[in-house]
Amino acid sequence: MIKKRLFTPGPTPIPESVMLRMAEPIIHHRNPEFGEILTRVHENLQYLFQTKGPVVVLTSSGTGGVEATFTSLFSPGDTIIAANGGKFGERWVKMPKAFGLNVVELKVEWGKAPTADQIRELLKKHPETKAVYLVHSETSTGAATDVKTLSEVIRKESGALVCVDGITAVGAHEMRFDDWGIDVCVTGSQKGLMIPPGLAFVALSQRAIAAMETAKLPRFYFDLRKAVKAWEKNDTPWTPAVSLVIGVDAALQMLRQEGIEKIWERHRKLATALRMGVQAIGLKLFSETPSYAVTPVWVPEGVEWKAFNKIIKGKHGITIAGGQDDYTGKIFRVSHLGYYDALDMVTVMAAIEWSLAECGYKVELGKGVGTVMQQLM
Secondary structure: OOOOEEOOOOOOOOOHHHHHHHOOOOOOOOOHHHHHHHHHHHHHHHHHHOOOOOEEEEEOOHHHHHHHHHHHHOOOOOEEEEEEOOHHHHHHHHHHHHOOOEEEEEEOOOOOOOOHHHHHHHHHHOOOOOEEEEEOEEOOOOEEOOHHHHHHHHHHHOOOEEEEEOOOOEOOEOOOOOOOOOOEEEEEOOOOOOOOOOEEEEEEOHHHHHHHOOOOOOOOOOOHHHHHHHHHOOOOOOOOOHHHHHHHHHHHHHHHHHOHHHHHHHHHHHHHHHHHHHHHOOOOEOOOOEOOOEEEEEOOOOOOHHHHHHHHHHOOOEEOEEOOHHHOOOEEEEEOOOOOOHHHHHHHHHHHHHHHHHOOOOOOOOHHHHHHHHHHO
């Protein structure tokens, strides 16, 4: 028997108690019972994002949540700046172009993050900018962006909205939506919120809500004005994914019980320990500004990615993620986002050591595992 374990940055593992809640008989979404659930969900999402404003629930992936911000906040020809340092930053360059927006791309080398000087320079060149889109944690590269500092720069230098892709950051990295002056932040259900794919969550400032009133891009299902009006009535504009909302209710209660600061610290500790473990056996990290959600590692010289992946998954039951685009076969990515603890990091480190050894890589078995254990004691 091989026990399967998931270490991908989405979907992430789902707590057993959450799965049991989602397996309960379906209920109707317009009755008081569901209204009570939605009330808790809305309140706990505000806690998660650290905001007093609305956090609306959309039945879509995180990509749908970001699309909703483009169609709801802007008019044709509006200028936005989008930081592109990976596969998902690239998406936030391509998507707004499809809706007729003028996109100024801030191209960043994979593994790095945009700087305050780069943002400041582009804002001076493009004073007409209506928004700046940042990726808090770039899933494809494991690079984290300092959205707190960049938000301060954007607010100081312009009237542009600060829009954040927090899809693999919320629940792993510190996020203080109100205090940091963020206007939009999006996350997805299958990341730090520990439920299956299918829901997006969009936090909105009053500045963002005001921008919707003058925006002229066509929208209907992804109209955040409708979502906010429904939120004010503790409702949803369309039929929600009822079972997923019930699941996120359970997951958010778990997060609330643990405490948001403790959650951020747990992710920091797990990420740090795993990185030190892989470095202890001679592996090199890919990102220069590491995320606490996922750790990308260079595949060592002499090891073939497909062979390594076949062993770690087929023999040890561990599913990790490979590299993308130019880095396909060159890096692998290990998640520590969501429902993970110290023993999970010990387990995946052991599987990495075993699998590399079987690929012919010279490794002192237990060295990485011991390093991880020491860091998490």
